[in-house]
Amino acid sequence: MKQITAIIKPFKLDEVREALAQCGATGLTVTEVKGFGRQKGHTELYRGAEYVVDFLPKVKVEVVVKGEDLDRCVDAIIKAAHTGKIGDGKIFVTSVERVVRIRTGEQDESAV
Numbered sequence: 001m002k003q004i005t006a007i008i009k010p011f012k013l014d015e016v017r018e019a020l021a022q023c024g025a026t027g028l029t030v031t032e033v034k035g036f037g038r039q040k041g042h043t044e045l046y047r048g049a050e051y052v053v054d055f056l057p058k059v060k061v062e063v064v065v066k067g068e069d070l071d072r073c074v075d076a077i078i079k080a081a082h083t084g085k086i087g088d089g090k091i092f093v094t095s096v097e098r099v100v101r102i103r104t105g106e107q108d109e110s111a112v
Helices: 010-023 067-081
Strands: 002-008 029-035 042-046 049-053 056-065 089-095
Touching: 002 010, 002 067, 010 029, 010 056, 010 067, 056 067, 067 089
Parallel strands: none
Antiparallel strands: 002 056, 002 089, 029 056, 042 049
16 A cells, blocks of 8 residues: 655645545545755745745645555546646655545545
8 A cells, every 4th residue: 555645736736636536535535735856945025015925835645555556546636736837836746655544444445
């Protein structure tokens, strides 16, 4: 099993959620986060004063998938989250050693 963590632009969340649902992902976790990458934030003008916005709003989407679904889900996220502009985000893939469904006690792939 693999965990996909995608950091995306907030307005792309619905498209990514729909793309993952079509890939067969049965559940996901979404967190509103702030951060920056290569773009290092930007400057804004507010009431005549210029200030630097270091941390930009992003959305972190986490989903656990079976190994055979990994490439299809990653490709779906890339396609759905892509704008072609700086700050589109990143995708991280990590291995999941164990999953337990608390309610039923099911473990591993049956718990996903």
